[in-house]
Amino acid sequence: xxxxxxxxxxxxxxxxxxxxxxxxxxxxxxxxxxxxxxxxxxxxxxxxxxxxxxxxxxxxxxxxxxxxxxxxxxxxxxxxxxxxxxxxxxxxxxxxxxxxxxxxxxxxxxxxxxxxxxxxxxxxxxxxxxxxxxxxxxxxxxxxxxxxxxxxxxxxxxxxxxxxxxxxxxxxxxxxxxxxxxxxxxxxxxxxxxxxxxxxxxxxxxxxxxxxxxxxxxxxxxxxxxxxxxxxxxxxxxxxxxxxxxxxxxxxxxxxxxxxxxxxxxxxxxxxxxxxxxxxxxxxxxxxxxxxxxxxxxxxxxxxxxxxxxxxxxxxxxxxxxxxxxxxxxxxxxxxxxxxxxxxxxxxxxxxxxxxxxxxxxxxxxxxxxxxxxxxxxxxxxxxxxxxxxxxxxxxxxxxxxxxxxxxxxxxxxxxxxxxxxxxxxxxxxxxxxxxxxxxxxxxxxxxxxxxxxxxxxxxxxxxxxxxxxxxxxxxxxxxxxxxxxxxxx
Numbered sequence: 020x021x022x023x024x025x026x027x028x029x030x031x032x033x034x035x036x037x038x039x040x041x042x043x044x045x046x047x048x049x050x051x052x053x054x055x056x057x058x059x060x061x062x063x064x065x066x067x068x069x070x071x072x073x074x075x076x077x078x079x080x081x082x083x084x085x086x087x088x089x090x091x092x093x094x095x096x097x098x099x100x101x102x103x104x105x106x107x108x109x110x111x112x113x114x115x116x117x118x119x120x121x122x123x124x125x126x127x128x129x130x131x132x133x134x135x136x137x138x139x140x141x142x143x144x145x146x147x148x149x150x151x152x153x154x155x156x157x158x159x160x161x162x163x164x165x166x167x168x169x170x171x172x173x174x175x176x177x178x179x180x181x182x183x184x185x186x187x188x189x190x191x192x193x194x195x196x197x198x199x200x201x202x203x204x205x206x207x208x209x210x211x212x213x214x215x216x217x218x219x220x221x222x223x224x225x226x227x228x229x230x231x232x233x234x235x236x237x238x239x240x241x242x243x244x245x246x247x248x249x250x251x252x253x254x255x256x257x258x259x260x261x262x263x264x265x266x267x268x269x270x271x272x273x274x275x276x277x278x279x280x281x282x283x284x285x286x287x288x289x290x291x292x293x294x295x296x297x298x299x300x301x302x303x304x305x306x307x308x309x310x311x312x313x314x315x316x317x318x319x320x321x322x323x324x325x326x327x328x329x330x331x332x333x334x335x336x337x338x339x340x341x342x343x344x345x346x347x348x349x350x351x352x353x354x355x356x357x358x359x360x361x362x363x364x365x366x367x368x369x370x371x372x373x374x375x376x377x378x379x380x381x382x383x384x385x386x387x388x389x390x391x392x393x394x395x396x397x398x399x400x401x402x403x404x405x406x407x408x409x410x411x412x413x414x415x416x417x418x419x420x421x422x423x424x425x426x427x428x429x430x431x432x433x434x435x436x437x438x439x440x441x442x443x444x445x446x447x448x449x450x451x452x453x454x455x456x457x458x459x460x461x462x463x464x465x466x467x468x469x470x471x472x473x474x475x476x477x478x479x480x481x482x483x484x485x486x487x488x489x490x491x492x493x494x495x496x497x498x499x500x501x502x503x504x505x506x507x508x509x
Contacts, residue, residue, distance in 0.1 A: 037291050041113065045120040052117045056172050059372045059412055068093075070368055072117075073414040075100050076165050078145075078238040079364050082152040083160075083415045086361045093414055101245060108246040112232060112239050113270075113288030118164045118220075122229050123270070123290075125221055133226065138233060138286075138317035141240040146319070146327030147334070148237055154335045155361035161391055163364070164231075164238055170367040170380075171217040174210040177376065208379045208396075228270050232288070243285035244319075247311045253287060255280050256301035265293035265302060283315055341386035346503040348385045349395035349484065351378060351409050352402060352429040353419035356385075362417035365391040369409040369418055375400035377486060378409060393418075395431060397486030397502055402431060404452035404485060432484030432502040434477045438463060440499035443473050447488035447500050457481035458488060475500065 052072055058065035070093075073079055080094035100111050112119050148159045160166060223230035232239050259280060266274045273286035274293060282293075293302050350359055351369060370378045370393055377400030378393045385392075393409075395402060407426040410418045421429065434447075434457070448458045461476035475488075477500075484502045492498035 038295055044114050048115045049117040049120050070412055070414040072165050073366055077101050078163055078241050082148055083364055086152040086155045086157050104242050104245045107251040108249040109242045109288045113290050118168055122224055125224050127225055135317050141235050142319045143327055145237040145240045147331050150328055150331035151335050156335045157364050160364040162237055166366040170213045173367045173371040174213045233271055247285045249284055250306050251304050252307055253282050253304055258299050258301045264296045268292040268296040338388035342388050343386050345384050348504055349432050351418045352426050352431055353421050359417050362415045363392045364415055368412040369393050372408040372412050374403055374406055377401050397489035401487040401490040402485040430483050432504050433479055433482050434488055434500055434502050436475050436500045438474055440494050441474055446491050447475050450487050450491050453481050
């Protein structure tokens with residue numbers, strides 16, 4: 020039986036206005052996140068780094084540095100979140116996470132709770148992410164809440180841009196249509212997948228409040244493990260009448276009457292609902308250093324760690340077996356395939372900042388290991404010769420930070436002409452942005468008509484593979500001029 024260690028009222032932290040303060044901070048944080056997302060399109064004009072929330076994310080920081088086998092300085096702000104968590108607990112989850120705020124707002128009257136043992140799944144997911152990063156695989160960072168939000172907003176932003184470009188009168192209808200199919204203007208592959216995944220996260224609140232945070236979120240469970248030894252502890256005084264109101268109001272469902280209405284410090288997100296609901300005012304917080312109490316049945320075990328290890332080796336092994344060289348797989352400027360896969364966290368910021376929508380999330384072009392990583396799709400857009408924004412917003416260095424002059428010298432691929440499909444319009448020559456032109460005019464003898472005809476010829480030493488030629492090619496279907504990846508970049 021768990022004994023209560025405090026006597027009388029515990030009133031270290033109990034003001035009613037703390038709940039209001041929490042809501043204000045949540046709204047301000049969500050507003051800042053949205054502002055930085057929109058500022059990504061105008062990189063350089065924001066006084067704060069547009070990828071600030073990714074830099075603050077301890078899960079992205081840890082997994083990226085383990086996978087890359089080096090320290091990544093831009094993730095230094097994540098240390099702040101870790102230190103704050105050690106001091107007061109999961110304040111990031113309860114007060115600052117934009118996704119958490121949305122889940123708080125979306126509360127349903129009828130909720131079904133799941134057995135506490137289901138919380139084990141998030142530990143399994145966290146361990147698989149971290150163990151996979153030891154094998155230089157970051158595929159499952161797809162489930163990090165910051166990357167989820169950026170990808171979803173990018174998909175919706177692109178759909179809205181497509182609807183506005185199309186000039187439709189019924190804008191809401193065509194925004195929804197743009198989620199399913201893209202037309203005109205900006206476009207984004209897998210929009211429907213990302214939006215449905217996000218909607219599914221919100222819909223889980225039908226089962227219980229903050230279902231995502233309770234049972235799935237890998238970032239939350241990482242911060243929860245740190246919170247097990249936090250300094251600020253929740254305590255219940257002896258005058259507790261065991262009414263159970265706090266247990267019913269707990270956002271995370273972690274207050275247990277079987278444990279004297281105590282809460283798991285690793286699950287508490289400091290929502291403070293229990294403070295305001297307690298009729299006797301015997302719930303409060305105090306600062307004290309102590310070892311973690313009795314374990315909970317969902318706490319990670321040795322068996323779970325071994326299961327995670329096995330799942331990591333199996334999943335990464337299968338992904339590596341599906342890896343294949345694809346000559347049409349084009350990466351952002353300066354990226355080399357193996358190093359790129361070890362660093363990319365699938366956050367989607369590069370696809371958001373790309374002014375031509377050339378960067379798109381990949382499907383299986385390079386196998387399962389590269390799914391959701393950005394690739395250049397020239398038929399949807401070209402790499403702007405006057406832009407180097409993708410490297411500026413990448414938080415891990417998967418896309419190198421390059422000056423505009425350096426970026427212009429980086430070879431993405433090399434164009435080649437299929438003369439059987441070429442109609443000789445020479446538009447590709449006209450739009451080539453490379454000084455001196457990487458495409459020149461040549462003459463070929465056409466035996467079918469018995470005379471010479473003009474055809475474009477690619478100068479391999481000058482071509483950087485920007486894809487503008489393929490983008491503007493008027494040949495229907497597959498372009499007559501296409502960009503492929505040099506073997507040196509594989």
